[in-house]
Amino acid sequence: MCQGRQAFVLLANGTLLKGIFMKLRIRNCLVALTAAALLAHLPSTGRAEDLLITGAGATFPFPLYSKWFSDFQKADPTTKINYQSIGSGGGIRQLQEKTVDFGASDAPMTDEQMAKSPAPVVHLPMVLGAVVITYSLPDFNSDVKISPELLSDMFLGKITNWNDPRISSLNPTLKFPNKPLLIVHRSDGSGTTAIFTDYLAKVSPEWKEKVGSGAAVKWPTGLGGKGNEGVTGIIKQTPGAIGYTELTYALANQMPVASLKNQSGEFVKPSVESVTAAAAGSVKVIPEDFRVSITNSVGKGAYPISGFTYILVFQTMKNPKAQAFKKFLDWSMGEGQKSAPSLHYSPLPKELVAKVQKRIGELKAE
Amino acid sequence: MSTLWQKDIHRGDRLFQFVLRACAIAAMVLLLFMVVNLGYRSWPAFKVFGLKFFVSSDWDPVNDQFGVVSFVYGTLVSSALALLIAVPVSVGSALCLTELAPRRISAVLGFLIEMLAAIPSVVYGLWGIFVLAPLMRETVQPFLGKYLGWIPLFSGPAYGVGMLTAGILLAIMIIPTILSISREVFFAIPRAQREAALALGATRFETLWIAVVKSSVSGLFGASVLGLARAFGETMAVTMVIGNRAEVAVSLFAPGQTMASVIANEYAEATTDIHLAALGAVGVTLFLVSWLINSTARAIVSRSERRGGAGGR
Numbered sequence: 233m234c235q236g237r238q239a240f241v242l243l244a245n246g247t248l249l250k251g252i253f254m255k256l257r258i259r260n261c262l263v264a265l266t267a268a269a270l271l272a273h274l275p276s277t278g279r280a281e282d283l284l285i286t287g288a289g290a291t292f293p294f295p296l297y298s299k300w301f302s303d304f305q306k307a308d309p310t311t312k313i314n315y316q317s318i319g320s321g322g323g324i325r326q327l328q329e330k331t332v333d334f335g336a337s338d339a340p341m342t343d344e345q346m347a348k349s350p351a352p353v354v355h356l357p358m359v360l361g362a363v364v365i366t367y368s369l370p371d372f373n374s375d376v377k378i379s380p381e382l383l384s385d386m387f388l389g390k391i392t393n394w395n396d397p398r399i400s401s402l403n404p405t406l407k408f409p410n411k412p413l414l415i416v417h418r419s420d421g422s423g424t425t426a427i428f429t430d431y432l433a434k435v436s437p438e439w440k441e442k443v444g445s446g447a448a449v450k451w452p453t454g455l456g457g458k459g460n461e462g463v464t465g466i467i468k469q470t471p472g473a474i475g476y477t478e479l480t481y482a483l484a485n486q487m488p489v490a491s492l493k494n495q496s497g498e499f500v501k502p503s504v505e506s507v508t509a510a511a512a513g514s515v516k517v518i519p520e521d522f523r524v525s526i527t528n529s530v531g532k533g534a535y536p537i538s539g540f541t542y543i544l545v546f547q548t549m550k551n552p553k554a555q556a557f558k559k560f561l562d563w564s565m566g567e568g569q570k571s572a573p574s575l576h577y578s579p580l581p582k583e584l585v586a587k588v589q590k591r592i593g594e595l596k597a598e
Numbered sequence: 599m600s601t602l603w604q605k606d607i608h609r610g611d612r613l614f615q616f617v618l619r620a621c622a623i624a625a626m627v628l629l630l631f632m633v634v635n636l637g638y639r640s641w642p643a644f645k646v647f648g649l650k651f652f653v654s655s656d657w658d659p660v661n662d663q664f665g666v667v668s669f670v671y672g673t674l675v676s677s678a679l680a681l682l683i684a685v686p687v688s689v690g691s692a693l694c695l696t697e698l699a700p701r702r703i704s705a706v707l708g709f710l711i712e713m714l715a716a717i718p719s720v721v722y723g724l725w726g727i728f729v730l731a732p733l734m735r736e737t738v739q740p741f742l743g744k745y746l747g748w749i750p751l752f753s754g755p756a757y758g759v760g761m762l763t764a765g766i767l768l769a770i771m772i773i774p775t776i777l778s779i780s781r782e783v784f785f786a787i788p789r790a791q792r793e794a795a796l797a798l799g800a801t802r803f804e805t806l807w808i809a810v811v812k813s814s815v816s817g818l819f820g821a822s823v824l825g826l827a828r829a830f831g832e833t834m835a836v837t838m839v840i841g842n843r844a845e846v847a848v849s850l851f852a853p854g855q856t857m858a859s860v861i862a863n864e865y866a867e868a869t870t871d872i873h874l875a876a877l878g879a880v881g882v883t884l885f886l887v888s889w890l891i892n893s894t895a896r897a898i899v900s901r902s903e904r905r906g907g908a909g910g911r
Contacts, residue, residue: 319866345869414757419842419859421659421867444660447867455759455853456842457727458834458863465727465838466759470735 283556288316289323289336292361292423292478293541296577297336300568304560307567311556320423321447327353327544333553335544338423339447340523352547354595355522356588357540358564360578362479362507363428364537365490366464369394369409370471375501377402379493380528380536384436386474387415388443389453394472409472415454416466416475421447424460427539428476431527476537479507480576494536495528502535504578510534512581522588538578547596554597561592636885640878642871651879657844659864664876666883668844672761672854673887676836677829679765679850684772685822689811692780697806708781715774723838726767731758731839734766739851754849757841762850764840768832772825779824783817784810816899823895830888833858857884 294317301313318326320337327335328349340355365378378386382398385391391398394408418425429445443449457463460481467473479502482489491499500506513531518524528536549557565588569579580588643651647664654665691711695704735758746752787810795809811818833856841853842863855863857880868874 321867321869324869342869412755419837419855420863421865423867446660447869448659448864448873450656450658450660450844454843455757456855456863458723458837458842461724462727462838465724466731469727469732470758 283311283553284314285311285333285553285557285560286314286316287323287334287336287543288318288326288332289544290320290338290423290541291317292338292480293336293358293577295480296359296572296575299571299575300560300564303567303571304563307563308556308559311560313557313560319421321421324544327546333545333549333557336542337544338539338541339426340525340540340542341544353544354547354591355542355544356561356591357522357580357584358543359541359569359572359580360507360511360538361423361427361541362502362510362535362538362578363424363431363476364479364482364487364502365474365476365492366467366482366487367474367490368467368471368488369411372406372409373488374403374406375488376406376490377493377499378490380431380435383492384432384439386413387417387432387452387454388436388439389415411472414470414473415451416463416470416473417451417454417456418459418463418476419456420458423447423539423541424476424478425449427525427527427537430525430539431537434525434528479504479578483576492536494534495530496532496534498533500533500535502537504573504576506533506535507538507578508581510536510538511540511578511584515581515583518584518587522591545595548598549595551597554595558592558595558597561595562589565589565592633885636878636881640875640882643875643879646872647876647879651876652883655844655846657860659868659870659873662870662872664872664879666857666880668846669855669857669860669880670883670887671846672840673830673856673858673884675761675850675854676764676768676840676856677826679762680768680772680829681822681826683766683769684776684825685818687769688773688776688821688825689780689818692777692784693806693810696781696784697810708778712774712778714770715778719771719832719835720838722767722771723835726763726835726839727759730767731763734758734760734763738762743851750848751850754847754851756851757853759839759841759853760851761840761847761854764836764854764856765850767835767839768829771832771835772828775828776821776825779821780814780818783814783821786817787813816903819895819899819902823892826891826895827888830884830891831858833862837862857881857887 294315297315301315305312315336320339323332323335323337324341324345326332328345330350336358338361341349341353346353365383367376376399379402382391382402385398392413393410394413395410396413400406400408426445426447429439429443429449432443433440433445443452454475455466457466457475460477463475463477464481464485464487467475477487482502483504489502491501494500509531510526510529511531513529513534514524514526518526522540522542524540526538526540529538543561545557548554565580565585569585572579643664647654651665653667654663655667655671656663656665657668658664695708699707735756739752739756739758739762742752743756791809791813792805795805800808836856837859840855840859842855842859843853844855844860845852847854861877861880861884864873865877868877
């Protein structure tokens with residue numbers, strides 16, 4: 233670099249060259265600064281005993297996990313956790329191919345997937361998510377109430393206008409416009425769609441028979457938007473549109489959300505608390521391996537379209553990663569649960585935290 | 599000294615030749631690897647569905663039913679729409695930029711239009727949702743529906759998003775490609791050819807038509823094929839505005855879905871093996887359709903050249 237600069241000084245007799253020379257000097261300064269910054273950073277991350285644990289999976293908990301991993305690294309600087317949000321399906325596949333140390337998924341693995349797994353997989357619920365019904369009706373600020381039957385008939389294409397008497401009979405105080413009702417759904421395969429269709433299949437036999445449930449389904453009607461932003465984009469731009477998104481996304485963007493009738497007959501507005509209540513109401517029916525759908529929960533004040541998001545690990549992990557990751561999992565059930573609501577994620581109910589902690593304690597290291 | 603120097607040149611030449619050959623072979627090997635890998639991954643789907651995969655439009659991941667027709671239709675129609683709009687616009691503005699506009703303005707405008715090619719497609723997609731789709735729903739589609747609604751192509755409810763919107767967005771995205779190549783094609787035409795036309799008493803318009811446009815047909819064709827290739831493969835922007843519905847609908851207002859967008863939509867969350875294989879099979883179909891269209895285009899160009907068109911390049 234120095235030789236080059238001398239050569240430049242020898243050659244530089246015109247103003248243009250001097251200008252270039254100045255630029256080069258500035259660039260050299262930047263390079264030096266960057267290098268210095270990198271060097272200054274090295275002692276904290278480059279030590280030999282530092283551990284890098286990698287994971288991949290669901291996109292839904294990604295904002296929370298990024299916060300968790302960086303908070304945890306502050307608490308325990310020797311462990312670095314790297315997470316790629318490639319989708320639940322990809323997370324399960326990568327775990328089974330053992331290219332990552334842990335996976336993450338919004339839906340529990342199926343029995344078929346468990347059978348194909350190279351080693352026993354443990355499901356650990358981390359937090360809860362929910363799916364909300366959002367809509368756009370101009371000059372309409374009130375909350376709409378929806379029953380499970382009404383919801384499934386809307387998504388089956390049986391209710392095509394907002395002035396349908398079945399909508400107004402649930403909302404006697406509201407006046408609905410004569411507007412075509414347009415369904416908007418996710419076009420990309422998604423855990424959000426999986427939870428939503430799982431709920432519809434539980435409350436409507438017709439939905440179960442005609443459509444079924446899964447991350448991607450054959451929708452009877454409506455338009456598809458890619459991602460939460462695609463769905464809300466179409467809903468916001470189309471008066472009369474109705475669709476579903478994640479609770480976290482709806483809360484962060486202050487979108488109108490519908491109250492939904494739960495099994496106890498209450499109309500419940502989706503919120504961090506009502507989603508935790510859904511898990512609390514289901515604690516008795518949650519099996520030992522946590523692989524369960526808690527949609528349509530019986531709990532009091534429970535919002536019915538709720539579900540867990542899981543971290544998936546092998547029953548036996550290798551040391552020293554096993555020990556470090558168990559430390560993180562313990563942390564996630566303590567500190568982690570406390571910071572979840574700030575990002576609109578619902579923490580697990582206390583009874584369940586104790587069960588998950590017990591399960592974490594049973595993970596083996598070799 | 600001098601022989602050594604020359605020898606070095608020859609050695610350099612040989613090295614250069616070797617490097618170039620390696621590059622060419624690498625490209626071919628890569629393509630071969632892609633075909634083999636794609637074939638391997640999609641094989642289970644072809645084994646289960648056979649030729650039915652190419653004639654069925656039923657796409658139902660829950661019940662493991664897969665057919666590609668609606669996606670092929672979506673890709674072909676949206677790309678055809680895009681070409682229909684983009685080719686006249688690009689060729690027209692390329693003509694204007696090379697033949698009519700002052701040099702300075704032409705350089706600035708040309709640069710600005712080529713900048714369009716550098717915009718990421720997700721930005722086009724978001725612009726499509728928030729600007730283009732409302733415009734389509736409130737103004738363009740009602741207008742078309744009112745005056746041309748008797749044609750089935752322009753019937754049905756105006757959602758804003760749909761095949762027509764996707765076609766228009768794609769057209770905007772491929773205009774820079776077609777435009778910049780057409781511009782090069784027009785630049786390559788010798789000045790003498792234009793002067794000859796003028797000297798024979800042609801008007802300005804006739805000069806443009808006979809000396810410039812007619813003699814660059816095959817070059818323009820090539821430009822359009824490149825634009826079409828981009829439209830075929832475009833994923834993100836189209837996915838955001840096409841409405842993502844796996845069905846064959848006559849109306850251009852109706853939602854549709856393309857081969858590229860169904861792969862982008864469903865690959866990450868596909869969990870069953872047959873679903874993954876079916877998405878691979880959609881990739882194979884996309885490969886076949888692009889290949890078919892490309893080779894047809896090539897055949898047409900070479901035929902028109904043999905018939906005596908001068909060729910722009």
